[in-house]
Amino acid sequence: DARVTQTPRHKVTEMGQEVTMRCQPILGHNTVFWYRQTMMQGLELLAYFRNRAPLDDSGMPKDRFSAEMPDATLATLKIQPSEPRDSAVYFCASGLGVANTGELFFGEGSRLTVL
Amino acid sequence: RKEVEQDPGPFNVPEGATVAFNCTYSNSASQSFFWYRQDCRKEPKLLMSVYSSGNEDGRFTAQLNRASQYISLLIRDSKLSDSATYLCVLSSSNTGKLIFGQGTTLQVKP
Numbered sequence: 001d002a003r004v005t006q007t008p009r010h011k012v013t014e015m016g017q018e019v020t021m022r023c024q025p026i027l028g029h030n031t032v033f034w035y036r037q038t039m040m041q042g043l044e045l046l047a048y049f050r051n052r053a054p055l056d057d058s059g060m061p062k063d064r065f066s067a068e069m070p071d072a073t074l075a076t077l078k079i080q081p082s083e084p085r086d087s088a089v090y091f092c093a094s095g096l097g098v099a100n101t102g103e104l105f106f107g108e109g110s111r112l113t114v115l
Numbered sequence: 116r117k118e119v120e121q122d123p124g125p126f127n128v129p130e131g132a133t134v135a136f137n138c139t140y141s142n143s144a145s146q147s148f149f150w151y152r153q154d155c156r157k158e159p160k161l162l163m164s165v166y167s168s169g170n171e172d173g174r175f176t177a178q179l180n181r182a183s184q185y186i187s188l189l190i191r192d193s194k195l196s197d198s199a200t201y202l203c204v205l206s207s208s209n210t211g212k213l214i215f216g217q218g219t220t221l222q223v224k225p
Contacts, residue, residue: 033213042217043159043202056212091158099211102149102204106158 002026006092006107014115018080021110023092024073029105031098032075034060034067035091037109043091049075082114116141119216121203127222132193136219138203139185147206148179148186152199153218159202162188193223 005024013019025032033048047057047067057067064086066078079086089111093104121138128134140148148165163170165177165186176189190197203216 031211035215043215045212045214048212050211093158098213099206100147102147102164102206102213103161104159104213106160108158 002105004092004094004105004107006090006110008110009108010111010113012113012115013082015083016081017114018078019082019086019112019114020079021077021090021092021112023075023077023094023107025075025092025094026105027073029094029096031095032069033091033093033095033104034075034077035093036088037091038088046077046090079112082112084114087113117217118142118145118214119203119205121216121219123217123219125220125222127224128193129224130193130195132223133189133191134193134221135187135189136201136203136221137185137187138216138219140203140205141184142205142207143181143184145205145207148177149204149206149213150175150177150186150188151202151204151215153202154199159215162201190221193221195223195225197221198223 007022034046035043037043046060052069069075089109091109093106095104150162151159152162153159165179169178174191178187200218200220202218
């Protein structure tokens with residue numbers, strides 16, 4: 001079964017450290033989304049790409065977050081420096097024709113704890 | 116105001132009950148609508164699309180009211196396995212991005 005793969009699954013780090021999360025989208029999918037989920041805010045859209053081009057990162061704190069797709073098989077989300085309020089589950093999701101089908105395939109998430 | 120609003124619940128219902136969730140949205144340019152399901156500590160998965168004329172998938176019925184800007188999900192004859200969080204999702208017609216509501220939690224009790 002094709003699936004979205006995210007690493008790491010869990011990360012505990014100290015405030016001020018750099019955190020990099022990686023995502024391998026499903027082969028052939030042309031759209032990749034990064035979401036952050038917390039109890040208080042639910043699923044927040046951070047950034048998304050179509051055909052590797054960034055389309056919207058308005059939901060992302062620009063001063064510390066960055067998202068890239070160096071190639072079609074890898075998307076990265078970086079936080080530098082990390083803060084306790086960044087503690088959340090970060091989901092990567094990929095899809096094809098998403099605006100019409102609404103079908104995003106999510107990875108299992110990266111659970112980040114910043115102490 | 117959030118683009119998508121849902122009552123977080125939880126909705127506690129007995130097995131066999133019928134339960135309905137509503138979701139309101141603020142952007143009238145929203146193009147498409149969907150319901151996702153998320154089990155505890157798992158990733159969200161697409162449950163069903165929502166069509167203007169309403170649509171059914173087994174025990175699940177989804178409806179869209181563009182005039183009042185809300186969508187609904189009805190679950191009939193609820194099962195224990197329906198216990199999950201149900202996320203309302205809209206697709207922006209301008210950007211194609213998917214915006215998720217905060218989710219409504221359903222707990223079906225024996």
